[in-house]
């Protein structure tokens with residue numbers, strides 16, 4: 001047996017520098033990459049993945065602490081997911097959305113049963129951005145209103161409405177493709193936009209700010225408020241006590257719908273099926289993607305309330321996608337629910353978060369002067385790096401969201417050199433390994449981060 005199988009089905013061994021070079025060369029010549037200056041990137045060629053690890057063609061092994069793009073919740077090549085896709089492909093590889101299909105219906109049923117009170121149905125999309133597009137479209141048709149309020153420090157995807165909903169630098173170069181979107185600030189105690197000194201004060205002031213935003217924008221013009229239940233890429237921001245409940249109350253007061261973007265936080269990342277379930281709040285629409293099937297086949301969707309579903313009972317919903325509810329993606333989604341139950345995923349995520357990650361990161365915060373704050377829940381954590389703890393000046397400038405700008409690049413390089421693939425965003429090292437990670441691997445990865453923070457300390461000093 002070789003180390004991996006190539007695209008011709010041949011067994012190959014690691015250490016083949018020529019294969020590494022050939023893959024890199026083809027990619028450089030013909031693949032146009034996301035969010036990058038094409039001449040300035042050098043993507044790592046990956047030959048094989050298994051569980052929480054992947055390997056390049058030379059055989060260099062990486063422990064994945066970012067779950068790819070926080071989608072690989074069940075790890076690489078999970079036998080249950082691979083089997084479900086293979087069986088489905090052997091039976092019925094694709095079927096158009098207007099026809100009924102067993103796995104599509106079964107997945108929709110399970111998602112409805114595990115989401116919010118009053119959830120009625122699921123509209124399937126190809127991923128997260130289009131899920132948010134469709135949630136907004138439904139909200140607008142349902143309410144007859146056009147405006148949508150979204151938060152700063154959010155990422156909602158890169159299609160036209162989704163990128164305009166986004167409240168961080170990735171929106172800038174894309175202008176305002178959807179003119180009905182208004183941004184507001186949410187709670188972020190470490191960098192409070194409201195000069196709050198306690199989480200409770202942050203909640204109160206963030207809600208007062210939202211109330212004023214609604215009043216000045218015109219409550220009767222606002223269809224929906226969209227928010228990430230727990231903010232992901234922009235810093236693992238957990239809602240302060242009472243905040244989500246307060247947003248819900250404001251929505252109810254003004255007939256505004258609440259859309260929970262669970263694309264990154266959903267499907268177990270926080271130890272709940274959906275992150276909002278840790279709070280006393282029920283949204284009207286929930287968007288999901290990534291963890292629904294660990295990204296093995298592109299799939300996303302919108303969970304729809306009974307009331308919104310009813311709006312389209314007699315009038316047609318104006319929208320659809322050729323691959324909506326793709327059977328291969330849906331089969332992997334149904335298998336995801338089975339695997340979560342068999343492997344006790346939610347319970348282990350909560351346990352590992354509380355018992356291993358939280359305490360260890362708090363220890364690192366004590367030890368490393370470059371750590372401004374650590375925060376998180378489940379297997380979803382952020383280490384916020386600063387130049388100076390007093391001033392809280394970030395280790396890299398704010399507008400470097402997503403990119404590992406110098407001097408942070410050195411910290412990232414230290415992780416990679418030690419065999420850890422980190423999740424770096426802005427001035428943060430984020431911790432989001434596959435949910436199946438063993439305690440031993442988790443502790444080993446955290447050790448590597450601890451050592452890399454020495455590099456951050458040197459840069460901060």
Ligand code: PLP
Nearest residue numbers: 127128129155156157263264289
């Ligand atoms: N919403 C959130 C919270 C996300 O994190 C992402 C992607 O990272 C998206 C939406 C967009 O999802 P996709 O890349 O599948 O379009």
